[in-house]
Amino acid sequence: MILRRVFLSLMGRHAFHTPAVELHYHGMATHSDPTDESLMLSYKDGDSRAFEQLYLRHKGGLYRYILRSCESKATTEELFQDVWMRVINARNNYQTTALFTTWLYRIASNRLTDHYRKHGKWDQYIDQHDENDETCAIATAYEQPEHQTDINQQIQRLLTCLEQLPALQRQVFLLKEEAGLKLEEIAKTIESSKEAVKSRMRYAISRLRHCMQAES
Numbered sequence: 001m002i003l004r005r006v007f008l009s010l011m012g013r014h015a016f017h018t019p020a021v022e023l024h025y026h027g028m029a030t031h032s033d034p035t036d037e038s039l040m041l042s043y044k045d046g047d048s049r050a051f052e053q054l055y056l057r058h059k060g061g062l063y064r065y066i067l068r069s070c071e072s073k074a075t076t077e078e079l080f081q082d083v084w085m086r087v088i089n090a091r092n093n094y095q096t097t098a099l100f101t102t103w104l105y106r107i108a109s110n111r112l113t114d115h116y117r118k119h120g121k122w123d124q125y126i127d128q129h130d131e132n133d134e135t136c137a138i139a140t141a142y143e144q145p146e147h148q149t150d151i152n153q154q155i156q157r158l159l160t161c162l163e164q165l166p167a168l169q170r171q172v173f174l175l176k177e178e179a180g181l182k183l184e185e186i187a188k189t190i191e192s193s194k195e196a197v198k199s200r201m202r203y204a205i206s207r208l209r210h211c212m213q214a215e216s
Helices: 002-011 036-044 048-069 073-089 100-118 122-126 151-164 167-177 183-190 194-213
Strands: none
Touching (some): 036 100, 048 151, 073 100, 151 194
């Protein structure tokens, strides 16, 4: 659902016609629900049900964020479980100095960094593309027929384009679209400046549009 919304925003809402779909984001908080921060404080005080609510709210977005940043599903599963274990282990030291999502995704981002450095892949991960290059080729394995309008195939193309983004641009894009963080929160999460985040987001959107339109 998130990918469909992203695709529509990148390509324009009249790129193709599909039946109206009512979107439901299961597990996300409503105005009447307790905040993430209050739930984490309750969990800190020993309420295990509060943790279950947090997990249900954020498991989908967190998993997709890690999956789009990893080289394999097995690694994703490992890191996903490890991030939640770190949340559990850090509960006694939790402070509401930042949004829970900022804190959670900082843990995830740091864990990804640790993983690539441990396996000697950090330079390769960062340098896989020139970050200032706005071109983005489509991988041959996922090329679609000309004038393809099927939504599932368009989303597959978007996933392929996402994989080709430079790591730092992809990180910022996913934190905004999957985690729902604002630019200021992303900057805090990855310990960067807001201007740097805005620049990476601008390049990411430009590259994705170029990639998506390359065979339109």
